[in-house]
Structure formats: structure tokens, C-alpha cells
Amino acid sequence: MKIIRNFLTVLLITIVGIVKAEEVNISSLSELVRYASKSGNVVTMSPGVYPLTEYLPVDSMRVRSNRKEYQYITFSGSNNTFNLDGVELVIDTKLRTALKPPIHSDEFLMTGSDNVFKGLTLRCIGKGYSLGGTVLQVAGRGNTLKDITLHVAGAFPYGYGDLFGKGKAKETVIKHYKHSGLLVTGSDTKLYDCKIYNLSFGHCFFIQKKAENIYFENCYAEGAIRSTDDILAETSGPAFDVNFRTWTQNREGKYVVTPGYMKSLCEDGFRIYGPIKNLHFKNCTAKNTxxxxxxxxxxxxxxxxxxxxxxxxxxxxxxxxxxxxxxxxxxxxxxxxxxxxxxxxxxxxxxxxxxxxxxxxxxxxxxxxxxxxxxxxxxxxxxxxxxxxxxxxxxxxxxxxxxxxxxxxxxxxxxxxxxxxxxxxxxxxxxxxxxxxxxxxxxxxxxxxxx
The missing domain is CATH 2.160.20 (Pectate Lyase C-like)
Incomplete structure (x- = not known):
């Protein structure tokens, strides 16, 4: 009898949750921000291109920085469905430069649980750069992402891959400001048909903080490539300024860019840090990473x-x-x-x-x-x-x-x-x-x- 009562209780809670789910249609970033903190809704946004600067002007970044508000949008609600097919958010990277967030800050953050996000495109533009952050972090538990596309840009220097270092390592020759794509730190996250096109030095998809039960299916990561011969042909710029000195030695024992090789200009397509239990990739592709x-x-x-x-x-x-x-x-x-x-x-x-x-x-x-x-x-x-x-x-x-x-x-x-x-x-x-x-x-x- 106790098992039956528990089952009926769970069933009743589920039914009530479905009944209370509100279906709403929105057509602005301000409405999206408002529903990002609510729970139990089905939110459908009108297709279109939405420049983030129209909602968050560059001159508002100082106030946000003073408040230590480093995310553009935080999805803190739970049990939502966001239908965002045809919605493209354009992110001018000069916003990040003006905000001056601490290293490893995320621009869009999902902290709520058991949400479904469908169809969103996030596109970075401009010549600003991040101090080492990620476009999107999925931190809540049990979230599902479907057909999410990221176009990543905004790192310094860009065009050399990891030839001159990749972070705080003492061997680093040129200080890097990375900008990565999609970080998963929340357990039970599922990603279907998600794509990242990375024109930045940083990872495409990566997982940290001992997240468990992560599933990728039909996901795609793509970077750009450049020959070391092309890099050595530069007559000015960051590589030229350090005499093409690398942070790792070549096969002759020299720390210098060596002709004849091909370098990816981003980091990894799919990467994990630490013990990530129950990780599964199916039908996924990485190109030029x-x-x-x-x-x-x-x-x-x-x-x-x-x-x-x-x-x-x-x-x-x-x-x-x-x-x-x-x-x-x-x-x-x-x-x-x-x-x-x-x-x-x-x-x-x-x-x-x-x-x-x-x-x-x-x-x-x-x-x-x-x-x-x-x-x-x-x-x-x-x-x-x-x-x-x-x-x-x-x-x-x-x-x-x-x-x-x-x-x-x-x-x-x-x-x-x-x-x-x-x-x-x-x-x-x-x-x-x-x-x-x-x-x-x-x-x-x-x-x-x-x-």
C-alpha cells in the first residue's frame, strides 16, 4: 500500500505540474530574460535575429561589472521548455571587453534543472575578446539541449592554436585570453544535434566538475586550420614579436615553430577534465579541431x-x-x-x-x-x-x-x-x-x- 501511495503522489505531482505549465509566446530579449527565472512554462519565441546590444548596451557593462553580474542571461528556472527555433542572439564581443569579468566567467548560464532548450543560435561577432570565459555553461541537473548552434569568436591571440602556450602554464610564451563554446558541469545533461563553429582559441564542447551521466548524440564541432609555414611567413604580430618561440620543443630540441605541420586554431572538439562518469558519445563529429x-x-x-x-x-x-x-x-x-x-x-x-x-x-x-x-x-x-x-x-x-x-x-x-x-x-x-x-x-x- 505504501508503494502505491507513493506512486499516486508522484503521479499527482506530475499531473499538477503539467496542468500548471503556462504556454507563452514572446518576441523580445527582455521577455526571454523574465521567463528565464520562472519555472513550469512552455516558452515559444518568435524567430528572428536579436542583437544583444539592443538589450544590454555597451555603456551598461560598467554597472553590471560593479554588481558582479557577469552573465548576460541566467536561466535559473526549472521544468521549462524553451522553443527557440529560428532565434539567433548576436553577441558583440566588445561587450565582454567592456564588462571585464574574472577568468572563466560564462556569458549564458543554465542553473535550473529539467529544462528543454530547442533551436537557439548564439553568434559572436566583432573584435573584442574574453578574459577566458565560455559562451554557454549548462550547470543545472537534467537539462536537455536540442539543435543548439554556437558560432564562437573572441580570443587573443587567435591564429596560432596552442603553439605559444594555453593558459597559466609557466612555459607559456604569449599570454592567452581564451573563449570557449559550451561547458557542461551539470549531471544528467543530454545534447542532441548541437553544433559549434569555433573561430576562437578555446574548446568547443567540454565537461568539468565531476558531472555524471552526460550524453551526446549527432553533435558537431568544427574549428579552422593553418599551416606552420603560413605562420612563419608573418612579418609582424604576436608570433613575430616573440621570434616564433614555442612552449614545447620540436624533434630537434628547439623551441621554435617548425615548418611542414598543420595547426588547429582552436582547442578540442570534445574534451573532459577529471573523472566524468557515464559519458557517452554517439554519431558525433569533430573537424579541424x-x-x-x-x-x-x-x-x-x-x-x-x-x-x-x-x-x-x-x-x-x-x-x-x-x-x-x-x-x-x-x-x-x-x-x-x-x-x-x-x-x-x-x-x-x-x-x-x-x-x-x-x-x-x-x-x-x-x-x-x-x-x-x-x-x-x-x-x-x-x-x-x-x-x-x-x-x-x-x-x-x-x-x-x-x-x-x-x-x-x-x-x-x-x-x-x-x-x-x-x-x-x-x-x-x-x-x-x-x-x-x-x-x-x-x-x-x-x-x-x-x-
Missing amino acids: RAGFELRSNTRVILENCTTIGTERAYWIGDDAIVKNCKGDANYGPLMFVEGSNVDVELILDPAESDRIVHALITIQGENNKVVLKSPKGEKRTKELPILIGYTHPMHGESMSPYDEGETVGLKFMNKTGMPIKIGRKASNCEIITNGVVIENKGEQIKIKQK
Whole structure:
């Protein structure tokens, strides 16, 4: 009887909540702000382009800064549905410069729970810059985002990627002011068909603060790329002013921009920080970002049917990761870094090639990993790239930097790409099936079967 009473109570609360939900139509930013703090509504906004400066003029930023009001809009209400199809908010980046917020402040913040947001576009314009913030943070619990699009801009310097550092690191050569896309810190967040076009130095999608149960489906991240040759051709600007000194050394041991490589001008397409439990990506794509999917946690993450295109490094995974039917190229950098243990990987190598320098197809370290690497049927890469077993990623993942060796034990590896394999001295007790040659084997108890 107690179970039945509890069920009826929950059912009654749900019914009451549905009955009380108010359906409202709005057509201004001031109305959107008003309903952002309310709960239990279905809010539909008229399609159109809404410049944020018409609601928040530049000369209002000083007052907001004095009040420590660093967000443009905070969605603090819960149990709402916001129908924002065709709604575009244009954000002049000079607002952020005038506001002068502390580092890591967000412009739009969702702190309420169990909301649904559909169809919004946020577009950054102008030549201002952020001090290190994010366009949108989802901090509340149980929120769902559908068909949200961000066009990110507003970082300094822009045009070099992470060649000269990326934050507070002591090695940083040029001080950076990042501007990232979408940050998730709230558990049980779901994102469907969300897109980020990033013309800024900062991440596209990233997750922090031990958020749990995060799900991405059909999401897309895209940055821009530039050759190191083009950077070295500059005769003025931030890179020229520091004599092109980098924060990581190249393979000759020099700290200088090296010709022949391709750099992404943003950070990662999909990135996590810290232990993020129950993280799942399905049918997601990263193009021209630094890393496609950098998921170096000690918790299990799942990727299925995901794709990378033209990244500096495609997939970077940690302990217990599951990668199924995913694909990517090694056009501008390695296809994968396996850093953890107990991973289960099935990865398809796209045969795309370029004239840029790439030093490895994948690197593998860790214990008891299972990796299957294959090519699409009837398609194979022609330029040889070595598969490095018993090797680490280069420092900071930088393609110009040298690789080191790392402990690799109990690996089961199947190579169906025809690419050559190099096995380091720290690899042991591994089983390898390959249709490519083994160009070097310094490991111990390595069983190799040619197929």
C-alpha cells in the first residue's frame, strides 16, 4: 500500500505540474530574460535575429561589472521548455571587453534543472575578446539541449592554436585570453544535434566538475586550420614579436615553430577534465579541431559511430574506454593516442592524406588493451605511417614534439590497415596480428602473426 501511495503522489505531482505549465509566446530579449527565472512554462519565441546590444548596451557593462553580474542571461528556472527555433542572439564581443569579468566567467548560464532548450543560435561577432570565459555553461541537473548552434569568436591571440602556450602554464610564451563554446558541469545533461563553429582559441564542447551521466548524440564541432609555414611567413604580430618561440620543443630540441605541420586554431572538439562518469558519445563529429575527442579520464567513456576529420590528433583515450565503429584520418596528425588500460577499441582509418608532416598513425601504452585498427573496404592509405606500440604521446600532444616510450603489457592488437608496426623496448606479453610489416621489435614475449 505504501508503494502505491507513493506512486499516486508522484503521479499527482506530475499531473499538477503539467496542468500548471503556462504556454507563452514572446518576441523580445527582455521577455526571454523574465521567463528565464520562472519555472513550469512552455516558452515559444518568435524567430528572428536579436542583437544583444539592443538589450544590454555597451555603456551598461560598467554597472553590471560593479554588481558582479557577469552573465548576460541566467536561466535559473526549472521544468521549462524553451522553443527557440529560428532565434539567433548576436553577441558583440566588445561587450565582454567592456564588462571585464574574472577568468572563466560564462556569458549564458543554465542553473535550473529539467529544462528543454530547442533551436537557439548564439553568434559572436566583432573584435573584442574574453578574459577566458565560455559562451554557454549548462550547470543545472537534467537539462536537455536540442539543435543548439554556437558560432564562437573572441580570443587573443587567435591564429596560432596552442603553439605559444594555453593558459597559466609557466612555459607559456604569449599570454592567452581564451573563449570557449559550451561547458557542461551539470549531471544528467543530454545534447542532441548541437553544433559549434569555433573561430576562437578555446574548446568547443567540454565537461568539468565531476558531472555524471552526460550524453551526446549527432553533435558537431568544427574549428579552422593553418599551416606552420603560413605562420612563419608573418612579418609582424604576436608570433613575430616573440621570434616564433614555442612552449614545447620540436624533434630537434628547439623551441621554435617548425615548418611542414598543420595547426588547429582552436582547442578540442570534445574534451573532459577529471573523472566524468557515464559519458557517452554517439554519431558525433569533430573537424579541424586540435583533438577530436580528448577523453583522458580514469572512468569508462563510450564512443560509437563517431568521426574525426583533419584534426591534430583524433582520439585520445584513458582507462576503460570503449570505442566502437568510429573512424578518422591521419591527415594532419595521429589517429589515436591510447594512454590508459583496459580499453576496447574498434577504429577505422580514413585514407585521406596531405603534404603535412605526421610522425605516427597511433601510439599505444597501458595494460590489457584490445585494439582493432582497419581500413574501409577497398580503400587504403598509400603513405606509410608507423603504428607505435610501447610509446607515449608527445609532450602536450604537440605533433612537432618527440615521442617517448611507455610500459605496454598484455596488448591484443589487430592491424588491418597495411601500415607498419614499431614495437618499443617497454612492450611485453603482447599478441599482434597484422597485414603490415613489423619494422622494429624491441619488446619481450611479443607474439606476431602475419595475416
